[in-house]
Amino acid sequence: MAGLSSPLRVCRGILKELRAVQGPSYKRSLAYNYVMDQFRKNQVTGERYCRAQQEALHASHTYLCLLTSTRNHLALHNIYHGKGERSPEEAAGLVGLRMPTQPGGKGWEK
Amino acid sequence: MFRSLVRLQSRFGNALSLCKECPTSPFSLKYSTATSERRKFYQDVSISQGEGGLYEINLDQRKLKTPGGKLFTVPNEALAIAVATEWDAQRDTLKFYTMHLSTLCNTALDNPTQRNKDQMINAALKYLETDTVCYRVDDPYGLVELQKNEWDPVLHWIENRYNVTIGSSSNILGPEIPEATKDTFRQHLKSYNFWSMTGLEYVITQLKSVVLSFGMIDKHLSVEQAVLLSRLEEEYQIQSWGNVEWAHDYDMYELRARTAAGALFIQLSSESSTVKRKLLQD
Numbered sequence: 001m002a003g004l005s006s007p008l009r010v011c012r013g014i015l016k017e018l019r020a021v022q023g024p025s026y027k028r029s030l031a032y033n034y035v036m037d038q039f040r041k042n043q044v045t046g047e048r049y050c051r052a053q054q055e056a057l058h059a060s061h062t063y064l065c066l067l068t069s070t071r072n073h074l075a076l077h078n079i080y081h082g083k084g085e086r087s088p089e090e091a092a093g094l095v096g097l098r099m100p101t102q103p104g105g106k107g108w109e110k
Numbered sequence: 111m112f113r114s115l116v117r118l119q120s121r122f123g124n125a126l127s128l129c130k131e132c133p134t135s136p137f138s139l140k141y142s143t144a145t146s147e148r149r150k151f152y153q154d155v156s157i158s159q160g161e162g163g164l165y166e167i168n169l170d171q172r173k174l175k176t177p178g179g180k181l182f183t184v185p186n187e188a189l190a191i192a193v194a195t196e197w198d199a200q201r202d203t204l205k206f207y208t209m210h211l212s213t214l215c216n217t218a219l220d221n222p223t224q225r226n227k228d229q230m231i232n233a234a235l236k237y238l239e240t241d242t243v244c245y246r247v248d249d250p251y252g253l254v255e256l257q258k259n260e261w262d263p264v265l266h267w268i269e270n271r272y273n274v275t276i277g278s279s280s281n282i283l284g285p286e287i288p289e290a291t292k293d294t295f296r297q298h299l300k301s302y303n304f305w306s307m308t309g310l311e312y313v314i315t316q317l318k319s320v321v322l323s324f325g326m327i328d329k330h331l332s333v334e335q336a337v338l339l340s341r342l343e344e345e346y347q348i349q350s351w352g353n354v355e356w357a358h359d360y361d362m363y364e365l366r367a368r369t370a371a372g373a374l375f376i377q378l379s380s381e382s383s384t385v386k387r388k389l390l391q392d
Contacts, residue, residue, distance in 0.1 A: 021199035030157065031195040034188065058329045059377050063192070065333040066370035070208050073363035077207075080356035 010060045011039045017067035035060075147203040155198040157190040165190035169197065178220035185305070189215070189378045210371030218308040218379075227307055231299045234311045234320065235292050238276070239284060242319040242340055246280040253346050260342055267330055268321050272298065276321065295320070305379035313372035316340075316365060326373055333370045337362065 014035050019026045026032055042056045089099050152169035160166045164183035167174040167190065174182040174197070184190045189211070196209040206213065225233075243261040247253050261278070269276055274294050279285040302310060314323045317340040325331040331339070338345065341362065348358055 018195070021195075029195070029198065030191045031198075034191045054329070055377070058332075059374060062333055062370050062374045062377070066210070066367055066374060069363045069366035069370060070210070073360065073367050074205065074208050076356065076360045076363065080360065 005061070007039060007043070007057055007060070010057065010064050011035065013064045014060065014067065017064065017071065020071060021067070147205055149203055150200055152197075155194045157187070157194050167194055167197065176216045176219045178216075178222070180219055182215065182219065184215055185379060189375070192374070192378070208367075210368055211375060214309060214312060214371060214375045217312075218305045227300075227302075227304055230307045230311050231296055234299065234307075234314050235295055237314050237318070238287055238292065238295070238320045240318075241276075241284075241321055242317070243321045244276060244278045244285050246278050247343075248280050253343065256346055257342060260339055264321055264325050264331070264339065268324055271328065271330075272324075303380060306376045309372045309375035309379065313369055313376070316368045316372060326369070327376055333366060333373055337366050337369055341365070 015026075015032065018029065018031055018035070022029050022031075038056060038060070042053050086094070092099050152172070154168075154170055156168045158166050158168055160181075160183065164185060165187055167182055167184075176182050182193075184193060193212050193215060196212050199208075243265055246257050246261075265276060265278060268274070272294055274291040275288055276291060277285040277287075299307065299310070310323065310327065313326070314320055317323055317326075317336055319340055322331065322336045322339055326333060326336040344358065344361075353359065
């Protein structure tokens with residue numbers, strides 16, 4: 001069995017991610033109700049090893065990973081890959097260089 | 111997968127012209143995959159149960175369709191809600207490359223490659239011959255040790271779990287996988303339905319490993335662990351050369367998101383969602 005964190009932490013993690021994507025009104029969303037419902041349903045079981053509960057925990061952990069990774073990926077995408085390619089001037093500026101001006105040619109001041 | 115995205119783009123023929131008005135440039139870097147975006151054209155996302163008990167997604171009053179023009183339907187409520195949440199999470203533009211579950215559903219519904227389940231099983235098992243965890247290096251010593259310590263336990267686990275022989279090799283040809291091993295897996299995969307097989311093939315191609323995929327589906331590994339093991343050599347190189355956020359972290363989060371989506375997709379589409387209620391005893 002993969003090392004998973006406790007159901008409560010996963011539940012809170014998912015809710016936090018849902019709030020991050022849906023804003024303050026996330027408590028009215030379908031996902032919020034469904035997630036709360038599932039966690040409530042699965043919390044009361046006997047002491048015996050419960051397969052359904054383990055499956056639900058694994059699924060919830062996977063879903064949390066999906067939400068977190070998608071958010072982080074999108075954040076990095078927006079920083080590094082979302083704006084398209086930089087112009088040569090910008091790229092040169094990043095490392096403290098300037099594009100050369102060609103005498104009499106392109107970019108030459110008359 | 112990508113084909114289905116492209117179809118979506120071509121179906122909405124005005125996607126490109128819309129993109130020009132978007133704040134983001136249409137000429138995005140080709141480093142990342144499928145960066146098509148489209149302006150959001152709806153406010154409310156809801157689900158409804160249509161005929162045959164299948165769930166549909168409604169964007170405002172319109173029903174969501176697949177890129178192939180079929181009605182978008184999913185077999186259970188959980189998947190429908192997860193897909194609806196993806197559509198609901200979009201802000202000004204639709205970023206299809208963040209909507210992994212929707213993409214997987216589209217692929218399963220449209221089946222753009224027109225293959226049947228047997229062909230998919232064969233394609234999936236072909237990965238076993240070049241499985242990431244079966245290919246080992248001879249040097250440097252640190253990486254050899256790391257691969258042995260991290261990959262061997264998973265390999266032993268799957269060999270015991272399915273009673274098969276896989277083995278590992280540092281030969282360029284890889285280990286010789288016995289036909290019996292493939293037959294065992296083939297038999298096992300026959301119990302998968304078309305949707306879960308779509309998800310499994312996706313996960314295998316993402317992790318580049320049948321072993322790690324099974325480890326994750328059988329709940330032996332978490333998504334994070336499977337992704338870490340899949341990127342073991344990269345992680346080793348990061349340790350000695352440093353981490354570059356815009357490449358390493360970017361790739362890792364993308365891989366995690368895709369793998370998690372695939373795993374969830376398999377679990378949700380293979381379960382028969384039986385609700386067993388305890389009898390109340392007064």
